[in-house]
Amino acid sequence: MKLKFKNLQFAMSIPQKINTIIEEIPSNVKLVAVSKTKPQEDILKAYEGGYRIFGENKPQELTQKHADLPKDIEWHFIGHLQTNKVKYIAEFVHLIHAVDSMKLLKEINKQAAKNNREINCLLQFHIADEASKFGLDLVKAKELLASDEYKALNSIKIVGVMGMATYTNDEDQIRREFANLKTIFEALKSESFSNEDSFKEISMGMSGDYKIAIEEGSTMIRLGSTIFGSR
Numbered sequence: 001m002k003l004k005f006k007n008l009q010f011a012m013s014i015p016q017k018i019n020t021i022i023e024e025i026p027s028n029v030k031l032v033a034v035s036k037t038k039p040q041e042d043i044l045k046a047y048e049g050g051y052r053i054f055g056e057n058k059p060q061e062l063t064q065k066h067a068d069l070p071k072d073i074e075w076h077f078i079g080h081l082q083t084n085k086v087k088y089i090a091e092f093v094h095l096i097h098a099v100d101s102m103k104l105l106k107e108i109n110k111q112a113a114k115n116n117r118e119i120n121c122l123l124q125f126h127i128a129d130e131a132s133k134f135g136l137d138l139v140k141a142k143e144l145l146a147s148d149e150y151k152a153l154n155s156i157k158i159v160g161v162m163g164m165a166t167y168t169n170d171e172d173q174i175r176r177e178f179a180n181l182k183t184i185f186e187a188l189k190s191e192s193f194s195n196e197d198s199f200k201e202i203s204m205g206m207s208g209d210y211k212i213a214i215e216e217g218s219t220m221i222r223l224g225s226t227i228f229g230s231r
């Protein structure tokens with residue numbers, strides 16, 4: 001699938017940028033507006049323009065923004081989450097994008113149960129050619145999903161996968177990495193989630209590579225600087 005995109009204009013307001021992006025992406029692709037490090041005024045501008053889905057990567061910052069801002073915002077936690085920080089966001093977080101260990105999954109389950117809710121999670125995969133990024137590989141993920149420990153978790157729901165491509169100008173490489181994540185998704189879907197319609201999300205694509213990600217099957221793009229300016 002090849003898509004055409006207009007260039008976003010620098011002078012556009014935050015809601016105008018969001019609307020332009022939403023008009024251009026397929027209707028099955030969700031936009032997560034990544035507001036990390038940005039002031040609450042910027043989020044409110046987007047909110048007043050009708051937007052409700054925001055992503056943050058620091059538990060403390062997220063907790064503060066959640067406390068101060070309208071309660072119908074759908075907050076996504078998009079970064080690496082330390083086990084001891086889960087308790088701060090468990091009451092309200094809508095989706096945790098980057099789960100890469102049983103230890104973390106168990107803690108999310110525990111905190112979700114304490115709050116009488118179920119928390120949606122994505123399994124993060126290491127698809128980049130960079131040692132620094134977190135994430136599972138397919139073998140480890142299958143082990144996790146086959147374990148009795150996992151089957152005992154009643155307060156989490158795994159709704160898909162997430163990955164970050166290498167930070168590079170090599171578009172072919174980025175495309176291969178996203179295609180790999182899509183393949184991983186399909187493998188897990190058929191082996192472990194074939195009866196679960198809720199397992200449907202592929203969170204891939206940031207400001208620099210979201211167009212490629214959508215062409216390779218993304219259902220969720222996480223855009224920060226494109227919307228809110230550079231950090």
Ligand SMILES: *Cc1c(COP(=O)(O)O)cnc(C)c1O
Nearest residue numbers: 034078079206207222223224225
């Ligand atoms: C910061 C961040 C983004 C957004 O990055 P931009 O390049 O500003 O769009 C997306 N995903 C994750 C996991 C991030 O940490």
